[in-house]
Amino acid sequence: MKEQLSAMIDDAASGPECEGCVKRLKSDPEFRATWDVYHLIGDALRGHTGLDVAARVRARLDQEPTVLAPGALRRPRRRPAWYALSAAASIAAVALVGWMALPLFDFSSAPVPPQASALAVEAVPTAQGVGDYLLAHQRFSPSLAIGGIAPYIRTVAEESGTR
Amino acid sequence: MRSVLLAAAFAAGTVTCSGAALAQGSDALQWLQRIYSATERLSYTGTFVYQHGEQVETSRITRIVDASGVHERLETLDGTPREIVRVNEEVKCYLPQTMTLKIDRQLDTRPFPAMRADPRALAEHYTIRKAETERIAGHDCQAIVLEPKDKLRYGHKLWADVATGMLVKAKTLNERNEVIEQFAFTQLQIGGRIGKDQVKSRFAGKGRDWRIESTGMVPADLAQHGWLLGPLPAGYRKVTEMRRNVGASTDVGHIVLSDGLAAVSVFIEPLTSKTPQTPLGLSRLGAMNLYIRRVHEHLVTVVGEVPAESVRLIANAVEHRRPQ
Numbered sequence: 001m002k003e004q005l006s007a008m009i010d011d012a013a014s015g016p017e018c019e020g021c022v023k024r025l026k027s028d029p030e031f032r033a034t035w036d037v038y039h040l041i042g043d044a045l046r047g048h049t050g051l052d053v054a055a056r057v058r059a060r061l062d063q064e065p066t067v068l069a070p071g072a073l074r075r076p077r078r079r080p081a082w083y084a085l086s087a088a089a090s091i092a093a094v095a096l097v098g099w100m101a102l103p104l105f106d107f108s109s110a111p112v113p114p115q116a117s118a119l120a121v122e123a124v125p126t127a128q129g130v131g132d133y134l135l136a137h138q139r140f141s142p143s144l145a146i147g148g149i150a151p152y153i154r155t156v157a158e159e160s161g162t163r
Numbered sequence: 164m165r166s167v168l169l170a171a172a173f174a175a176g177t178v179t180c181s182g183a184a185l186a187q188g189s190d191a192l193q194w195l196q197r198i199y200s201a202t203e204r205l206s207y208t209g210t211f212v213y214q215h216g217e218q219v220e221t222s223r224i225t226r227i228v229d230a231s232g233v234h235e236r237l238e239t240l241d242g243t244p245r246e247i248v249r250v251n252e253e254v255k256c257y258l259p260q261t262m263t264l265k266i267d268r269q270l271d272t273r274p275f276p277a278m279r280a281d282p283r284a285l286a287e288h289y290t291i292r293k294a295e296t297e298r299i300a301g302h303d304c305q306a307i308v309l310e311p312k313d314k315l316r317y318g319h320k321l322w323a324d325v326a327t328g329m330l331v332k333a334k335t336l337n338e339r340n341e342v343i344e345q346f347a348f349t350q351l352q353i354g355g356r357i358g359k360d361q362v363k364s365r366f367a368g369k370g371r372d373w374r375i376e377s378t379g380m381v382p383a384d385l386a387q388h389g390w391l392l393g394p395l396p397a398g399y400r401k402v403t404e405m406r407r408n409v410g411a412s413t414d415v416g417h418i419v420l421s422d423g424l425a426a427v428s429v430f431i432e433p434l435t436s437k438t439p440q441t442p443l444g445l446s447r448l449g450a451m452n453l454y455i456r457r458v459h460e461h462l463v464t465v466v467g468e469v470p471a472e473s474v475r476l477i478a479n480a481v482e483h484r485r486p487q
Binding site: 124125126127128129130131132133134135136137139140 | 254256265267378402403407409410411412415417419421426428430439441442445446447448451452453464466467471
């Protein structure tokens with residue numbers, strides 16, 4: 001189910017899959033939490049960790065005047081409220097679009113060519129077929145010292161990246 | 164009299180300044196010590212993102228330390244599932260896509276030297292200082308900056324949980340101060356109840372048809388076979404050496420070098436018809452640089468999370484002399 005959720009975020013899910021996800025999003029709080037986390041990850045990666053979309057939307061809504069007598073004044077009063085809501089919603093939308101635009105999460109595809117990266121100034125070729133060497137090396141790599149296996153994250157990422 | 168007083172005040176000022184810098188440095192060193200001991204002694208579970216170049220991947224890591232030792236499990240959450248499970252000194256890497264199980268275990272019972280960074284030795288090659296405090300994944304964190312003193316190693320910025328010392332975020336930076344890789348927890352639970360089932364592989368029972376590759380590591384003295392290292396780039400020294408399997412290649416010599424933080428591996432294997440046809444020279448993958456050359460009918464592959472210049476210098480330091 002999480003794969004379908006991921007596919008939906010990547011806009012790669014089929015109609016029935018989307019439907020299933022949406023249904024479950026409505027009924028399953030844990031599934032909703034996963035959805036939130038996936039988006040939070042996207043924000044974190046783009047360096048927007050401080051950006052709490054929900055809080056900002058709330059803040060925008062709080063600034064809106066409360067409509068106390070909507071009957072007679074419905075039309076003129078409603079318009080600004082609608083605009084404000086739309087602006088608030090667009091913040092969320094931007095976050096979502098940014099997330100979907102990330103060219104990510106499929107390491108089974110070919111690795112990004114070096115010229116696509118900012119590091120490619122010296123035009124060094126991307127290493128191919130060296131997964132076994134990286135795996136062998138990682139055991140001895142102390143630099144990302146989170147636990148004993150964390151250095152392997154590089155290797156595991158690479159393993160399917162060069163296929 | 165006045166000038167004497169001024170000079171004295173000036174001197175006192177200078178002393179205080181450098182004293183403060185020293186105290187700041189040693190405080191940062193204590194933070195590093197704290198990070199290392201925290202990552203060893205703590206149990207935790209969390210989700211983190213790892214980014215190198217344009218690629219990003221989400222993984223879940225769980226670690227339990229109890230009377231029976233250390234149990235860890237790392238599982239990728241994106242793309243094809245891949246899993247690494249560690250029980251004390253044995254590391255198993257499950258790759259379901261190719262139905263391969265890679266087992267990394269010592270055949271010899273002698274332990275490898277601790278491959279942990281030594282904060283005091285680090286100060287020789289890195290300027291270490293405390294930076295800002297920042298909230299990451301719900302934890303108040305202290306940032307520590309390790310700035311390289313030369314161009315032979317990368318810079319690092321680490322964020323540690325103020326309460327426990329646990330590493331919550333890390334960045335590796337090149338000489339232009341560009342991020343070449345980073346990892347950051349997006350959710351992290353330190354301590355508390357963590358179920359043992361979270362450190363068990365979900366492929367463990369299914370491995371019957373899988374291809375098993377064992378590293379078969381045994382300590383070795385490669386100099387006895389004529390393999391020597393000439394002058395190495397500043398700060399790098401040999402940490403351990405062994406013979407082992409690497410993928411399909413058997414009997415590969417493996418020398419590990421380190422400057423106390425970054426590690427470089429040197430692989431030496433005889434050229435045969437089975438030797439993979441990898442292009443010679445320099446290549447790169449994320450923060451890792453590789454340099455491959457031929458020496459005395461052998462393939463020498465140098466790999467490390469260090470700048471290109473360092474892998475090149477180390478590769479060129481490998482030489483073969485007929486054993487006496």
